[in-house]
Amino acid sequence: MTQDALLVLLLTLIAAVPGLIAIWLWKRREETDKSQYDIQVKLRRQMQEQLDSQQQTIRFQTRRIDELEKSRAREFAESEILRQEMDDLRQEVGVLRRGVAVLTNQLQTAEIAPAWTPPTAARSKRVRDQPQEIVRLRGQIVEQFSLEEMNDLAFQMGVEPDELSGTTKRARARSLVSYMKDRERLDELVELLGSLRPEGDFE
Numbered sequence: 001m002t003q004d005a006l007l008v009l010l011l012t013l014i015a016a017v018p019g020l021i022a023i024w025l026w027k028r029r030e031e032t033d034k035s036q037y038d039i040q041v042k043l044r045r046q047m048q049e050q051l052d053s054q055q056q057t058i059r060f061q062t063r064r065i066d067e068l069e070k071s072r073a074r075e076f077a078e079s080e081i082l083r084q085e086m087d088d089l090r091q092e093v094g095v096l097r098r099g100v101a102v103l104t105n106q107l108q109t110a111e112i113a114p115a116w117t118p119p120t121a122a123r124s125k126r127v128r129d130q131p132q133e134i135v136r137l138r139g140q141i142v143e144q145f146s147l148e149e150m151n152d153l154a155f156q157m158g159v160e161p162d163e164l165s166g167t168t169k170r171a172r173a174r175s176l177v178s179y180m181k182d183r184e185r186l187d188e189l190v191e192l193l194g195s196l197r198p199e200g201d202f203e
Helices: 003-109 121-129 131-144 147-156 169-182 186-196
Strands: none
Touching: 003 186, 131 169, 131 186, 147 169, 147 186, 169 186
């Protein structure tokens, strides 16, 4: 092979180098693009899986909240029914207590000894006769009942709240106890208080 041929071959190889480099770079970029595409596809798949999982959790929590709200609504309705029944029973018991007290007073007025007396009669007499017990009873009412509840107590005892004086809890409790004491109905009041606050030490 002559020198001219070698020179031509060398020049040809040198001229082909940029093309080969370009082809190599294109292949590398294609592989890189494919790798990045695969990574993006994988990331999108993972994000979609996380999104699906979160949506399932949200649906579950939503169903749970709905169930709890329905359960709470049922319990509230049942408690309202029980509260109404208790109020009705309290009113009936209050009427019966007042009736027994009236009958007992009538028997005593007629000088007839009743065959049965309310079990709180001895206690209520002690409350009536001892000023410190009156003070104690007023204090218990102030501690355990709100002003609105005191008005409800009066209503259950057949007394209009307007008949009682005082705009504070202490003044209203004093008026309520004095009102019942003057009419010898403290036994009824104590029984009612005990039924409303069984743990309140009303005896």
